Amino acid sequence: xxxxAYFKSYLSAGQIVLVLxxxxxxxxxxxxxxxxxxxxxxxxxxxxxxxEVIAELPLACADETAAVEFLERKRWGDSPFCPHxxxxxxxxxxxxxxxTRNKRFVWRCKDCGKQFTVRxxxxxxxxxxxxxxxxxxxxxxxxxxxxxxxxxxxRALQCNYRTALxxxxxxxxxxxxxxxxxxxxxxxxxxxxxxxxxxPRYRQPYVxxxxxxxxxxxxxxxxxxxIAIVQRGGNVRAEVVPSVTANTIKPL
Numbered sequence: 001x002x003x004x005a006y007f008k009s010y011l012s013a014g015q016i017v018l019v020l021x022x023x024x025x026x027x028x029x030x031x032x033x034x035x036x037x038x039x040x041x042x043x044x045x046x047x048x049x050x051x052e053v054i055a056e057l058p059l060a061c062a063d064e065t066a067a068v069e070f071l072e073r074k075r076w077g078d079s080p081f082c083p084h085x086x087x088x089x090x091x092x093x094x095x096x097x098x099x100t101r102n103k104r105f106v107w108r109c110k111d112c113g114k115q116f117t118v119r120x121x122x123x124x125x126x127x128x129x130x131x132x133x134x135x136x137x138x139x140x141x142x143x144x145x146x147x148x149x150x151x152x153x154x155r156a157l158q159c160n161y162r163t164a165l166x167x168x169x170x171x172x173x174x175x176x177x178x179x180x181x182x183x184x185x186x187x188x189x190x191x192x193x194x195x196x197x198x199x200p201r202y203r204q205p206y207v208x209x210x211x212x213x214x215x216x217x218x219x220x221x222x223x224x225x226x227i228a229i230v231q232r233g234g235n236v237r238a239e240v241v242p243s244v245t246a247n248t249i250k251p252l
Contacts, residue, residue, distance in 0.1 A: 053074075057070075057135060060131075060132060060135040061132055061133075061135050061136040061139065062132065063132060064130055064131060064132050065101070065105075066132075067130070067131040067132040067134070068105045068118060068131055070135065071124075071131060071135070072118050075122075080107065082107075082109035082111065082112060082114065082116060083116050083120040083121035084109065084112050084114045084116060084120075085109060085111055085112040085114075087109055087110070087111040087112070090109065090110045090111055091107050091108065091109050091110065092107065092108060092110070093105075093106075093107055093108075094106045094107065094108050094115070104117065105117055118131075119131075122174075123170040123171065123174045124170075127166075127167075127170075129157075129159070129163060129167065133157045133159070133167075134167070136156065136157065137153055137156075137157060137164075137167045137168075137171060138171060140152075140153060140156060141153075141168065141171045141172075148168070150165040150168055153168060182235075182237070185229060185231040185234060185235065185237070186231065186234075187231055187232060187233075187234070188231070188232045189229060189230070189231050189232075190229070190230050190232070191227065191228070191229045191230075191249075192227075192228055193225055193226065193227045193228070193244050194225070194226050194228070195221050195223035195224065195225055196223055196224050196226055197221075197222070197223030197224055224240060225240070225241050225242075225243060225244050226238060226239070226240050226241070227241050227244070227249065227252065229252065237252075239252065
């Protein structure tokens with residue numbers, strides 16, 4: 001037909017040539033076109049830009065050596081330092097007899113003579129869980145839209161519940177805002193409240209029907225109120241309050 005005659009594709013010798021009423025494009029031209037379109041999309045939507053962390057995480061979650069090297073690059077970069085004395089650059093990797101890295105991936109400081117690993121001084125310290133499982137837990141905790149539970153993490157890491165809960169507590173502590181006096185929000189700020197505590201249920205299901213009063217929704221409920229304040233394009237602040245009244249909202 002007309003379209004088949006106008007649009008033809010040929011595959012030969014590893015080259016793709018498109019004829020579309022314009023000069024033919026070879027494989028390099030198509031790759032350049034792909035990169036150009038990806039750049040345009042990343043400019044319009046920055047969240048779609050390629051990330052080195054996302055590209056390296058799958059391998060770090062599958063191999064222990066890759067996980068150690070991934071965390072070392074993200075923590076130290078090209079300047080490893082001793083967490084004990086703070087010496088920068090005056091450290092070296094301890095090697096095994098066959099010339100490979102030590103099986104515990106230990107470093108040694110030439111100034112203080114102490115040994116350390118990438119776990120030292122972080123939430124990963126004092127943990128026997130492999131670092132590849134820590135990387136997978138970080139990935140799950142940071143990408144889950146509705147959060148991740150300890151039971152879900154237990155099934156994914158193939159560990160017991162106490163270990164999964166320990167990992168979640170450490171990660172949540174690391175991601176918490178450590179600034180005691182964060183700066184005030186600016187620009188357009190929105191505020192809303194929610195009530196946490198599960199579905200409304202009867203207070204005393206074993207008494208007479210006349211006393212069965214369901215726990216109502218919204219204001220007047222027995223649930224715990226939580227107020228969230230968000231700056232458009234900025235940070236979010238959430239705080240548990242005793243009640244949603246003017247006296248408790250104004251100080252925020």
